Amino acid sequence: MADVEFLQQALPQTLPHAGGETRPLDHVGDFPAIPYGWAYLDTAATAQKPQAVIDAITRGYATDYATVHRGVYQRSADMTLAYEAARRKVATFLGAGSENEIVFVRGATEGINLVAHSWAGTQLKAGDRILLSELEHHSNIVPWQMVAERVGAEIDVIPLTADHCIDLDAMQAMITPQHKLVALAHVSNVLGSVLDGRRAADIAHSVGAKILLDGCQAVPRMAVDVAALDCDFYVFSGHKLYGPTGIGVLWGRGELLDVMPPYQGGGAMIDRVSFAKTTYAPPPGRFEAGTPHIVGVLGLHAAIDYVESIGLDAIHAHETALVARTRAALGQINSVTLFGPEDSAGIVSFSIKGVHPHDIGTILDEAQVAIRAGHHCAQPLMQVLGVDATARASFGVYNSASDVDALVAGIERVTRIFA
Template sequence: MTDLAQGLRLRDDFPGVGDWHYLDSAATAQKPTAVIDAIARAYGPDYATVHRGVYERSANMTLAYEAARRKVAGFIGAASDSEIVYVRGATEGINLVAQCWAGTQLKAGDHILLSTLEHHSNIVPWQIVAEKLGAQIDVVPLTQDGRIDLDAMRAMITPQHRMVALAHVSNVLGSVLDCRRAADIAHMVGAKILIDGCQAVPRLAVDVQALDCDFYVFSAHKLYGPTGIGVLWGRKELLDSMPPYQGGGSMIDKVTFEKTTYAPAP
């Protein structure tokens, strides 16, 4: 099959593309027919409650739901599917870590380290937490070729920096971070590091264990999947140390009016 024929066949898998050139995948990716059909099946003939029913269809939906979690874990090299937290998108994943880890572990005078090229979603959540706690945000500059300057990061990081949050791939410049080196620099002073992987997971092989980061977030809609869902990966011991982000039915072990106990991560 020629490259042209292969390209045309792939184009046919994306009904939203049609006869025009779609160049906005960094913002959101078109969905292939396989994904659209799977969503239609899940909302149609297969639909039932997840984790709340004992009848066959509910059990099958629950198995499919958790099978997807295992696939996500394998896709990014997670040690366990219990490290995969479903969220509404990468933005919620960052907010969850900002509120439930940084918001409980940082104190006045601590520092958070970001970079000049971060998306607003990897700036504003940290600003909210820093203002609440009296922490300070420091910003790593870029190199001449538009990359996060890790030499500058190494020079400016101190033990006062408790949290580092950086983009794996820039949504504006396309520059790629050396995540492992960034993680090594963060861990050198005892800081935790979150990586925004929204632009990386559709285009690069990602292994969170090899990257040695502490948290990794991405959104499905940039990865040819549905809108309204994303993934937060976190080290199991960190997830277990974090208080609940929101209260509700799925995150409980036992509820009484006197006391509620919570289910383990995720």
């Protein structure tokens, strides 16, 4: 954990925190892709990469590269050690009981599809039910629709509270023994609302259901402990954690992974192959067919080291302060509607009366402010909010008060143009 005195020296402009403290944080100098004066406010889509991650990827390809798990020569053995060290790092990062519960996948989307195919597709039957919520990303909706259609299961949807959080009281009231799986976002990619994951898990387990949490927006912003959450599956994508694209993680309870059949067939995931019969490796190898994204795994390790060097508590406090500053400023503009709770985690979605979000994004881009505009792969949520799309600002460790001020100034310009 970074100490507070160091963080105070890092950012001249301190940010007001909800508790009245100031929690400054600014690491923009670590990110070569962010030029001076450019406010990058699209971290929820993908985070920029610190030099430490870029260096790890460069070394992986330039001087250290070799295959893993196969070669008997020294460099291959060294790369295998580094690859498996990254698996142990992820296990510790998530509070997992064993490194063998960590499956490397291409991203959270593949992790969810793996669980849908190999667990739900084999454990669910006609008449069983799956429980989702109104704010889910398409990646946490479509795979469950596909498996439900295949096995004859049904999907129910938890509504939101007035401040756009998953309504766990409603979940408690609607869950039944027929519900076998619950899949929810730990942090909403549109609203920044934070789920009480432990309460959700307790509700799911009260009827014998398993629960998967989509942690894409949570792991870059707060400490995650899957044991404390008591969930059954957890997924996240590396590129939202300041790591490379093409790499992600599925954590699953060991006893659940043990009964799941392979998701794909090929090399590395086998015990023995013959034309008469093939037997499969134990988890996690069973789910990692083919040559893995070796350097992506090394980059993910470096990304975790990077955020841990700053401290996830410090990151969460910093982003909370940026959200508070943003919501306070935008709340003063009559034509702006804010979505999500006041204490959203690093994300602020909004609309401007009479202005399409794409126009907002275009005008802000002219002022070197980069935001996301659209439905954010959450079209059912847009229907709940009563809009076709929203504008979204999302923060990272490289953002500061000046980025918020640039955003607000750009929005004021939008309102003048469309007045």
